[in-house]
Amino acid sequence: MAGDTTTLITAxxxxxxxxxxxxxxxxxxxxxxxxxxxxxxxxxxxxIPVGIxxxxxxxFGLEVINMSEFPVVIEDVGFLLVDGRxxxxxxxxxxxxxxxxxxxxxxxxxxxKLFYVDQKAIDWxxxxxxxxxxxxxxxxxxxxxxxxxxxxxxxxx
Numbered sequence: 001m002a003g004d005t006t007t008l009i010t011a012x013x014x015x016x017x018x019x020x021x022x023x024x025x026x027x028x029x030x031x032x033x034x035x036x037x038x039x040x041x042x043x044x045x046x047x048i049p050v051g052i053x054x055x056x057x058x059x060f061g062l063e064v065i066n067m068s069e070f071p072v073v074i075e076d077v078g079f080l081l082v083d084g085r086x087x088x089x090x091x092x093x094x095x096x097x098x099x100x101x102x103x104x105x106x107x108x109x110x111x112x113k114l115f116y117v118d119q120k121a122i123d124w125x126x127x128x129x130x131x132x133x134x135x136x137x138x139x140x141x142x143x144x145x146x147x148x149x150x151x152x153x154x155x156x157x
Contacts, residue, residue: 039067042077042142044130044150047114060150061114064132066105073135075102077113079122080131080141087122102135117150125155 047061062077078088105111117124127150129141 035069037068038072038134038136038138038140040072040132040134040138040140041065041067042130042132042140044142044144044147046146046150059115060117060146061112062130062132063110063112064105065110066107069107071104071106072138073102073104074111074132075135076131076133077101077111078131079127080129081122081126082128083126086131087127117154123155124151127151127155 041064043063043065045061045063047059049059064074064077066072076086076088078086081087101113103111127147129143130147131139131141133139
């Protein structure tokens with residue numbers, strides 16, 4: 001009788017440990033796959049110039065944040081149009097925060113590109129989202145309330 005109880009307890013403990021080990025293995029595999037993936041956050045924003053650039057003709061920007069655990073090289077940023085084409089505006093000279101593209105972006109750092117939206121380079125009614133493309137070919141899109149407002153207001157013209 002005592003031997004049967006010991007065997008049963010040993011089997012239950014073994015099963016619990018086996019299930020816990022399998023779950024930890026799955027979690028570790030998922031975490032490792034996530035670590036090796038390019039993760040960028042693309043945030044379109046309104047820009048309000050202050051200080052010495054107060055009268056500058058810029059009023060919109062795109063911020064790209066590297067959420068990966070390794071550096072990535074940003075090759076291009078701009079706007080993704082409804083038909084899949086890429087549109088961009090001329091950058092305000094001297095207003096790129098980290099330098100010109102292509103740019104190596106370290107982990108947890110960001111890059112900002114500032115624009116003057118009154119340029120006629122883009123039909124705003126066709127803009128779907130903002131994008132950032134890396135040198136390895138990964139393209140990440142992002143949108144925000146600021147971009148939605150800009151498309152709504154500028155797309156009517």
